[in-house]
Amino acid sequence: MTTPLAGYLLVAALLFAIGLGGALVRRNAILVLIGIELMLNAANLNLIAFWRFGPHPEALTGMMFAIFSIAVAAAEAAVGLGLVIAIYRHTNTAELDKIDRMKG
Amino acid sequence: MSLTFYLLAALTLAGGLAAVLLKHLVHCALAVTVAFAGLALLFLQLDAQFAGFAQILVYIGAVAILIVFAILLTRGSDLPKDGVFSKTWYLGLVIAAGVFAVLGWAVLASVRAIPQQDVVPTVTVHDIGIALVGRYVLPLEIVALLLTAATIGAVIVAMHEKERAK
Numbered sequence: 001m002t003t004p005l006a007g008y009l010l011v012a013a014l015l016f017a018i019g020l021g022g023a024l025v026r027r028n029a030i031l032v033l034i035g036i037e038l039m040l041n042a043a044n045l046n047l048i049a050f051w052r053f054g055p056h057p058e059a060l061t062g063m064m065f066a067i068f069s070i071a072v073a074a075a076e077a078a079v080g081l082g083l084v085i086a087i088y089r090h091t092n093t094a095e096l097d098k099i100d101r102m103k104g
Numbered sequence: 105m106s107l108t109f110y111l112l113a114a115l116t117l118a119g120g121l122a123a124v125l126l127k128h129l130v131h132c133a134l135a136v137t138v139a140f141a142g143l144a145l146l147f148l149q150l151d152a153q154f155a156g157f158a159q160i161l162v163y164i165g166a167v168a169i170l171i172v173f174a175i176l177l178t179r180g181s182d183l184p185k186d187g188v189f190s191k192t193w194y195l196g197l198v199i200a201a202g203v204f205a206v207l208g209w210a211v212l213a214s215v216r217a218i219p220q221q222d223v224v225p226t227v228t229v230h231d232i233g234i235a236l237v238g239r240y241v242l243p244l245e246i247v248a249l250l251l252t253a254a255t256i257g258a259v260i261v262a263m264h265e266k267e268r269a270k
Contacts, residue, residue, distance in 0.1 A: 003220045004109070008150070009211045011113045015120050015139075017204030022124030024196025025189050030129060030174050034136050037167060038120050041143050044155075052150040053218075057225030060235050064243075066155050067232075070162050071247045075254035077167045081174040082258035088178040089264075095184060097191070 008049035016042035029084045029094045033077065040073045108149060116142030127188050129175045137168045151224055154232050 019038030026032060044066045051062025088094050119139030123132045140163040147156035190196070211218075236244050 003215060003218065005218050005220055006211055006215050007109060007113070008146070009218075010208060011117065011146075013204055013207035013211060014117055015143075016207065017200045018117065018120040018124055020203055021196055021200030022120075024199060025193045026124070027184065027188060027190050028129060030171060030178065031124070031132060031188075034123055034132060034171065037136065037163075038123070038139065041140065041163070044159075045143060045146060048147055048150050048152045048155055050219075052152065052225065053220050053222075055219060055221060057221075057223075058227065058231075060227060060232065063152055063155055063227070063232070064235065064240050066152070067158055068240075068243055068247055070155070070158055071251065074162050074166060075251050077170055078258040079254050079261070081170050082262035084174055085177050085262045094178040 003053075005049055005053040009046060012042040012045040012049070015039075015045065027095050027097055029087070029096055029099075030081070032096065033080045033084065036080070037073065037077060040069065040076075044069050044073075109146075112142055112145050112149060116146060127183060130172070133168060133171045133175060136171065137164055140164050140168065151227075154227075154229055 016039050019035040019042060021035070022038065023032045023035030026035070047062045047066040047069065051057055051060075051066070054062065057063075084094055087099060091099055093099065116139050119135050119137075119142055122135035123139060126132050126135060140159065144156045144159040144164070147153075147159055
């Protein structure tokens with residue numbers, strides 16, 4: 001059957017597809033952000049899996065990449081949700097279909 | 105491939121699917137927390153203890169709470185009248201399925217070439233700390249600056265708008 005790394009990569013690919021589908025299909029801006037978070041997490045799983053099964057895990061490259069990615073994702077979530085709240089205050093909705101004017 | 109891996113993968117994917125498909129936003133937030141927890145357990149399964157605990161602290165501790173706050177502040181708990189999915193949902197479904205098909209094909213086509221070391225890496229938190237202040241000190245400082253800027257930016261963006269001076 002498949003190797004362990006291939007299993008992890010397939011799980012990450014499936015999670016990425018789920019996140020992408022969620023970001024494309026849902027109307028609510030918060031759900032789109034949740035989809036983006038799922039995609040970022042899938043990428044982190046890839047990084048960690050390659051670190052674990054690749055050569056030279058003691059160099060810590062993949063692990064560091066994943067840790068920095070987690071930190072950047074936290075910043076992204078804070079700014080993204082702040083933007084959603086600001087848009088909600090302005091237009092009274094978080095539904096992306098209804099936010100169709102550039103001019104407030 | 106152990107039974108633990110299959111269980112954790114099923115938990116993570118079920119959480120992700122539920123987060124995307126459920127109607128109530130609060131349920132979605134709970135489901136995405138389950139997915140985050142499953143991912144943290146997968147990291148632990150991969151012998152990456154530090155990343156696993158960072159995942160628990162950052163995602164379950166901070167991001168999930170932020171999402172819940174945003175849902176409550178935007179009254180996302182009320183159900184919209186015209187459905188939760190956009191009008192062009194089938195297009196998004198096709199794109200997501202296409203992306204998964206390409207990624208899955210790429211993984212399965214390169215099964216022989218991908219590395220498969222089975223030595224458990226012995227990396228302690230001490231090693232990670234030394235690497236963070238040694239080889240990775242510049243990225244660490246940049247991330248610190250980014251987090252500060254993002255926090256201030258998020259507060260300014262979400263702050264209550266005052267009467268603008270004209």
